[in-house]
Amino acid sequence: MSNSLDTYLILSGMLFAIGSFGFLARRNAISMLMSIELMLNAVNLSIVAFAAFGAFGTTQQGVGVGSVIALMVMAVAAAEATVGLAIVIAIYRNKRTPLVDEYDAMRQ
């Protein structure tokens, strides 16, 4: 079980589905950001699993190189979380609510 790529990829798919449910269904903007973090982690898990099974190629010593991509994804996720939370706080300061269904200024 721990030596098969399918295990990790199915786990990653389940975590991605959970995150997409949270993003579509929650009302709170910060809950939606947390769901996005879950989805990013699912993608990261699949990248590391592919790297551990040699899908991104290896060096001459037979060492997989794909984990570098996972590090890059983590850095970009950190930038995304910073800017996203700043935007949520800026909207909260104007609208006084964190619920996304009350952000309806462009609908009226």
Place this chain on the structure above:
Amino acid sequence: MLRRILPALFGLAVMGAVLGIAALMLVVLGQDWEDALVWIFAAIMIGSGLLVVTMKDIIRCGLAMIVCFGALAGIYVILGSPLIAAAQVIIYIGAISVLILFAIMLTQTKDAPARLVFQTQAGAAAVASVVIAVVMALAISATDWGEIGQRVRLATDELAMVLFSDFILAFEVVSVLLLAAVVGAVFLAKREPGGPS
């Protein structure tokens, strides 16, 4: 009294079931420790992930997200890349979770309706995400991975050499991106003088 004990009992029962299945895998099915650990970490990860998207109290959602990230770090260790696991603990558990918890504390209002946590389309969203999970699982198990089915080593020293030789452009671009993100966040979250409170 019973209502306060009941969730703790339920949690203990779930934990006992997970550990019992792990013991069953070790003893009866004859699988090794890695399989049992993968099962335990996967159960913790999926369970706390479900708690993140379903619980009412958003602070508890944030704490469950920390548990989910910790279990994922354990899976990275089992996959043989301790560097990624350490980065997961430092970046996600140490930085992003604390940032999210601070944002939760900054945006909670007393009059916000705490009961309605889901939009009206929650049922359709649940159906859609179950469909996503099932389609992904079917596609993964139907794929023949060919020659990439073998485990390779993920050594940290070699990874550092690759990071600072082949991926040096991406490394520098990421540092510029982080700088831009920090400046943008400070600009967005800054209070204007004379603006709304």
